[in-house]
Amino acid sequence: MFVTDAPRLDRQVCFALYSASRAATAVYRPVLEELGLTYPQYLVMLVLWENEPRGVKDLGHELGLDSGTLSPLLKRLEALGLVERRRSGDDERRVAVHLTPAGKDLSSKAGAIPQRLADAAGLTAGELEQLRGTLAKLTAALHGAV
Amino acid sequence: MFVTDAPRLDRQVCFALYSASRAATAVYRPVLEELGLTYPQYLVMLVLWENEPRGVKDLGHELGLDSGTLSPLLKRLEALGLVERRRSGDDERRVAVHLTPAGKDLSSKAGAIPQRLADAAGLTAGELEQLRGTLAKLTAALHGAV
């Protein structure tokens, strides 16, 4: 009777996490399409809007992504005319990712996005805040659990 | 001053969700590697262990995935010898996904996995339960928000 020892899908926090994450990016998708961005590209732009230029390694540290993901993504952002990659003068290994004027301009159009998502979430501000806290705690614990 | 109107990355629930989801599958990865499965493949197996055979559409409904994702994934599970796909007799459009004996056997090895994840999560059972509930509510709201 192999069925009984199988864990139930609907009992799993990880599946809930996986589903919620995909549902959230699905809500982002049409909104970000107006900006011509994917969700990971939007995250990179968020980091750069806070502070630029940034190295690829630095971006990777903020987002938890490696160069295998970021290199082609940044190449696409560069093709869109939103960023520029320049080899650093004092350390030729480093690539500094700069915002172009168009990249900076996009920031203002992106301002309303989080509110649109919050509206779609169907949770109160308090619930959202608590959720964010729990998720942050969970992520930290999971990273430590390797 | 484009910086001021940019939403802060660390304030975003969606990023917390995205990070937590990736961190969770990262913890699953080495555990599932012992079974030769990826996380989405494991999810498909979970559904089949509950009840089989299932059509591709049916699996997609349980997991929120479409045939574009499932068709190649199922082909890989079939190559691993865990499932078998058979065109249904009474409706030639449908493909019934059956477990092989090896696929059924794998269920017992998978039994201990959720506990190993729970241990890594660093949250109490109560917190996990509440998190799962909030995520389910969030996912449902986001799906309705299209």
Add this chain to the structure above:
DNA sequence: CACAATTCAATTGTGCACAACTTACATGTG
């Protein structure tokens, strides 16, 4: 019955994630 509309699965194409590897550059040590 004919045929339009629908349904199921597969395919194609794009863009992540991530492991493993490569290349170029920098730095520390003898």
Add this chain to the structure above:
DNA sequence: CACATGTAAGTTGTGCACAATTGAATTGTG
């Protein structure tokens, strides 16, 4: 200085996600 060690970014290969399209089978309607 020579050379081992380390580091930054890029490349390659695999496997999801997902949009859009295709092809085959079924169902609905006149």
